[in-house]
Amino acid sequence: xxIELHFGPVLAERDILLRGIWLxxxxxxxxxILGSALAILLVATRSLGSKFFQTMVxxxxxxxxNTPFLxxxxxxxxxxxxxxxxxxxxxxxxxxxxxxxAAYATEIMRAGVEATHRSQLEAGASLAMxxxxxxRHVVLIPALAKVWPAxxxxxxxxxxxxxxxxxxxxxxxxxxxxxxxxxxxxSFETYIVVTIIYLILALALKAMLSWFGRLVFPKVSxxxxxxxxxxx
Amino acid sequence: MxxxxxxxxxxxxxxxxxxxxxxxxxxxxxxxxxGGIFALVRLSRLKILxxxxxxxxxxxxxIPVLMVLFLSYFGLYAAGLELPPLIAASLSLGIYVxxxxxxxxxxxxxxxxxxxWEASESLAMTRGQQYRYVILPQAxxxxxxxxxxxxxxxxxxxxxxxxxxxxxxxxAGQLVNNATFDPFPVFGAVAAIYFLICFPLSRLSRRFxxxxxxxxxx
Numbered sequence: 001x002x003i004e005l006h007f008g009p010v011l012a013e014r015d016i017l018l019r020g021i022w023l024x025x026x027x028x029x030x031x032x033i034l035g036s037a038l039a040i041l042l043v044a045t046r047s048l049g050s051k052f053f054q055t056m057v058x059x060x061x062x063x064x065x066n067t068p069f070l071x072x073x074x075x076x077x078x079x080x081x082x083x084x085x086x087x088x089x090x091x092x093x094x095x096x097x098x099x100x101x102a103a104y105a106t107e108i109m110r111a112g113v114e115a116t117h118r119s120q121l122e123a124g125a126s127l128a129m130x131x132x133x134x135x136r137h138v139v140l141i142p143a144l145a146k147v148w149p150a151x152x153x154x155x156x157x158x159x160x161x162x163x164x165x166x167x168x169x170x171x172x173x174x175x176x177x178x179x180x181x182x183x184x185x186x187s188f189e190t191y192i193v194v195t196i197i198y199l200i201l202a203l204a205l206k207a208m209l210s211w212f213g214r215l216v217f218p219k220v221s222x223x224x225x226x227x228x229x230x231x232x
Numbered sequence: 233m234x235x236x237x238x239x240x241x242x243x244x245x246x247x248x249x250x251x252x253x254x255x256x257x258x259x260x261x262x263x264x265x266x267g268g269i270f271a272l273v274r275l276s277r278l279k280i281l282x283x284x285x286x287x288x289x290x291x292x293x294x295i296p297v298l299m300v301l302f303l304s305y306f307g308l309y310a311a312g313l314e315l316p317p318l319i320a321a322s323l324s325l326g327i328y329v330x331x332x333x334x335x336x337x338x339x340x341x342x343x344x345x346x347x348x349w350e351a352s353e354s355l356a357m358t359r360g361q362q363y364r365y366v367i368l369p370q371a372x373x374x375x376x377x378x379x380x381x382x383x384x385x386x387x388x389x390x391x392x393x394x395x396x397x398x399x400x401x402x403x404a405g406q407l408v409n410n411a412t413f414d415p416f417p418v419f420g421a422v423a424a425i426y427f428l429i430c431f432p433l434s435r436l437s438r439r440f441x442x443x444x445x446x447x448x449x450x
Contacts, residue, residue, distance in 0.1 A: 066431045067388070195295050
């Protein structure tokens with residue numbers, strides 16, 4: 001029994017592949033940036049707002065974290081048009097990715113925010129900082145530095161999950177694979193090539209995130225390491 | 233023909249939740265067995281074995297589950313094996329599970345204080361006995377919260393198996409939606425069932441974390 005592999009027909013479709021890579025990268029990058037921004041907003045609302053807002057944010061986080069991304073995508077893509085809001089596949093995909101990532105990122109950032117020591121809040125207040133200033137300078141930035149590794153893994157998971165948007169015919173990398181597969185009848189070869197591309201992109205994303213973490217949170221991460229070392 | 237979203241449709245969706253649970257169970261058990269082996273190999277005393285396991289884990293964790301599913305499905309097909317969708321889907325998910333559980337369990341084993349190894353070695357235990365009587369029982373406690381947490385991820389990730397022709401909870405929702413054109417109630421019901429499965433598990437994971445007093449840095 002031998003399996004014969006022919007990659008030629010698959011690689012001949014490199015235009016479709018490149019467009020797919022471009023869309024996957026753009027969707028993931030936009031979702032990471034917008035999702036993080038939304039998460040910061042939600043964490044701030046949760047910390048500074050009343051009990052009611054806190055409960056609302058918690059409900060949002062639990063609802064999105066305990067249902068599959070694919071079902072969320074279907075609700076947005078098939079459900080919103082019945083309310084009169086018609087979204088293209090790419091728009092629905094981006095919206096679903098942003099909302100999903102925001103829930104996970106909120107949960108991760110919340111852990112970092114809650115780890116802030118009371119005395120630091122008091123120190124901030126005693127410097128006549130407003131609550132918003134305290135949140136921004138004393139709570140948020142150190143919290144982000146602390147949870148950056150967990151946040152990075154979540155970004156990578158979101159990048160991997162972006163493949164699921166091909167279910168609503170978005171022609172990102174997985175969608176491109178489906179097209180090439182239909183045109184060439186080389187299913188196995190197509191998915192080998194596309195998997196390797198995903199692998200390379202994921203490794204690049206991981207390297208970028210860890211570089212970015214070192215760039216943005218250089219000193220703080222050093223302190224965290226010392227604290228962990230001393231505490232263990 | 234458009235049908236209304238009624239009891240029969242809801243019943244169909246609820247029944248298919250059973251398939252999602254069965255799929256989760258088979259994937260978790262098969263992936264857990266493989267993951268346990270990979271965790272031990274990852275900690276082997278032979279560098280080459282450690283390397284192989286590390287590469288396997290890193291690669292599976294860096295590609296989408298969807299690709300694992302397609303590759304194993306078409307790979308098996310190209311090799312001339314035609315498995316029923318349930319087996320094909322759960323084995324493919326098992327590959328994904330094995331990599332994540334291997335990493336979780338490796339971390340749990342490494343979290344057991346090193347003195348436990350030394351103490352058991354000074355009692356002339358073999359490496360197998362050390363694992364069996366000293367290390368694994370403690371590692372199992374540590375691994376409980378993240379393992380249950382991962383189970384939630386697995387339940388949710390089974391939603392993509394329709395690509396290999398398996399009718400699970402999500403696929404059932406899609407089929408019903410195609411007949412009723414009533415996406416909000418249909419996918420709302422599907423989401424609610426997933427939530428009923430996943431939310432208690434999430435809470436359980438958090439409870440274990442508190443009870444076992446692990447996952448705390450300070």
